[in-house]
Amino acid sequence: MGGYLDRPHSSSLADVLNVILDKGLVIDAYVQLSLLGVDVLSVDARFVVASVDTYLRYAEATNRLDLAKQTEGKAPPDLAAKAFDSTAETIAHDVAQKKTENFVENVKDFFTPG
Template identity: 55%
Template sequence: MEQGGGAGGTSGLYDVLELVLDRGLVIDAFVRVSLVGIEILKIDVRVVVASVDTYLRFAEACNRLDLEAGPHRSAGLPDIVGQMTESGAHGKTKGALSGAAQTVQDAVRQVRGKDTESSRTTASRRKKEEDQ
């Protein structure tokens, strides 16, 4: 969980901008400054989800997934690696297990690499929006 305080810091500003812009008290007797130029912030990112790019990205990501692993295992891959290495250290089958752990680690690295790439895209998109 990421947690940001409301006070000051710029890190969470992007996430509370919408509240400052779209919420808050509006009094009829006051004029509101024109928000032309800020509209770019409101691009509906949901539209992007239903795009060819996303379909291909999902297909690619699924292609890399280990279909035999359960959904809960997938999220806990690093734990499994830990357990394997640990039990491997005690057992006779150390070699085989380390090999398996290595494979899992490679898979994690692949998936992570993918994640890094996509989050970088998001970050640069956000940056562009903020620069407007």
């Protein structure tokens, strides 16, 4: 048995790129930024590197082709404005509640015999 093992063949950049475009590469990221327990920013992103044909097969299989259905018919700027309004409203509510509680405590302290 005088055989020898073949060394693995190195792949060129073109071969690697061909495989990525054929099979596709998906990077899914979720980032959430909170400040004092209040969600300030949430980003849910999906990056896809693939040929158009591969992406369309993937999108059809995962029902990602109907963007209007996913966003309830709202355009992305409308969604961003809604998220900003919701965050601003939450912050304003928390600040107003804290100020009211502080005011009530100060009034109680003023009228409490000490």
